[in-house]
Amino acid sequence: MPEYNYRILIADDDEMIRTLHAEFVRGFGYDVEIAADGLEAIAKTSLGVDLLLTDAHMPNMDGFEVARRIRRTRTSEDLPIVMVTSLDAREDRLRAYEAGVNDFINKPVDHTELRLRLKWLLELKTAQDQLKRSKQNLEDTVALRTRELRGALEEVTRAQREIQGAHLDTIRRLTLAAEYKDHDTAGHIERIGRFSQVIGMAMHLQPGMVDLLLHAAPMHDVGKLGIPDSILLKQGPLDREERAIMNTHTTIGGEILSGSSSPVIQMGQRIALTHHEKWDGSGYPNGLSGDAIPIEARICSVVDYYDALTMDRPYREAVGSDEVVEMIEADSGSAFDPHVVDIFVKARVEIEKIQLEYIVEPTT
Ligand SMILES: [Fe+2]
Numbered sequence: 001m002p003e004y005n006y007r008i009l010i011a012d013d014d015e016m017i018r019t020l021h022a023e024f025v026r027g028f029g030y031d032v033e034i035a036a037d038g039l040e041a042i043a044k045t046s047l048g049v050d051l052l053l054t055d056a057h058m059p060n061m062d063g064f065e066v067a068r069r070i071r072r073t074r075t076s077e078d079l080p081i082v083m084v085t086s087l088d089a090r091e092d093r094l095r096a097y098e099a100g101v102n103d104f105i106n107k108p109v110d111h112t113e114l115r116l117r118l119k120w121l122l123e124l125k126t127a128q129d130q131l132k133r134s135k136q137n138l139e140d141t142v143a144l145r146t147r148e149l150r151g152a153l154e155e156v157t158r159a160q161r162e163i164q165g166a167h168l169d170t171i172r173r174l175t176l177a178a179e180y181k182d183h184d185t186a187g188h189i190e191r192i193g194r195f196s197q198v199i200g201m202a203m204h205l206q207p208g209m210v211d212l213l214l215h216a217a218p219m220h221d222v223g224k225l226g227i228p229d230s231i232l233l234k235q236g237p238l239d240r241e242e243r244a245i246m247n248t249h250t251t252i253g254g255e256i257l258s259g260s261s262s263p264v265i266q267m268g269q270r271i272a273l274t275h276h277e278k279w280d281g282s283g284y285p286n287g288l289s290g291d292a293i294p295i296e297a298r299i300c301s302v303v304d305y306y307d308a309l310t311m312d313r314p315y316r317e318a319v320g321s322d323e324v325v326e327m328i329e330a331d332s333g334s335a336f337d338p339h340v341v342d343i344f345v346k347a348r349v350e351i352e353k354i355q356l357e358y359i360v361e362p363t364t
């Protein structure tokens with residue numbers, strides 16, 4: 001006997017047969033519901049029955065139609081259905097299969113055969129229900145874990161963004177310190193980042209690299225922190241010795257930024273060290289030439305030159321942008337990478353647009 005009492009719905013228009021089948025089924029230890037025709041059978045499936053034992057031919061609605069309707073109803077679609085048919089009714093059996101009947105039993109119903117068929121189908125149904133429940137439980141668990149995981153990921157992303165924000169802020173402040181010392185402006189270092197980004201994008205560098213350029217290019221002159229004010233702020237030309245000291249802002253910057261695990265600072269280090277190298281090898285500190293100079297530094301040297309000259313300084317007025325572009329073009333292939341110069345010239349409209357933003361709202 002199962003712990004739970006199965007409820008069997010018996011549908012038959014013949015009262016004697018109904019009564020006989022009901023007696024059998026009760027004798028097996030199951031509860032019984034009775035229906036006198038198909039319509040009543042459909043109505044009673046909603047009473048929480050576990051199996052339907054139905055006659056094939058009944059008035060109002062026959063057993064085939066009952067089976068079809070039950071299969072179309074979500075709450076009863078997997079209810080086991082056993083149809084009572086005559087041995088020779090082969091056509092009935094084919095139609096019944098199509099309608100969704102699970103099993104047959106011949107008229108007149110044999111007591112033992114009915115007991116075994118019901119037992120087997122009810123056990124199968126119980127196993128299927130359990131499977132369905134554990135599948136649902138599994139789905140619920142997966143959905144819950146997914147929600148938890150998503151929440152945790154959002155938290156990690158938020159924290160990473162905060163750290164990244166603080167990280168970039170630190171870089172910006174460090175860079176500003178060097179630029180203030182040199183009478184440059186916050187506007188200058190920001191523009192260098194943005195110009196470099198524009199050029200990097202126009203050169204189709206990888207997006208990650210373009211992002212790095214935005215934050216790394218402003219670090220180019222960070223080494224000026226190590227140059228004595230007497231040289232850095234001197235009005236008028238530097239002598240040879242002073243010039244040599246001044247040029248060490250590249251190696252000093254390289255040292256300040258060396259050994260970092262941060263890709264932004266690593267790129268900043270390369271730019272600080274090599275932004276005064278020249279395409280033809282006549283630059284400093286190492287006389288690198290051509291592709292031996294990192295692309296980020298080749299970009300930075302063009303935009304730095306452009307921005308420095310088009311910017312007002314305490315000791316000289318800004319040079320017009322047309323004139324500066326001509327100067328850059330004249331130095332293409334000697335000081336500057338010709339490809340970067342080409343790209344820069346093509347991107348001028350965008351560069352000037354960025355410059356305008358700073359003229360409207362000057363940053364100090
Ligand atoms: Fe520099």
Ligand SMILES: [Fe+2]
Pocket residue numbers: 184188220221304308
């Ligand atoms: Fe600069």
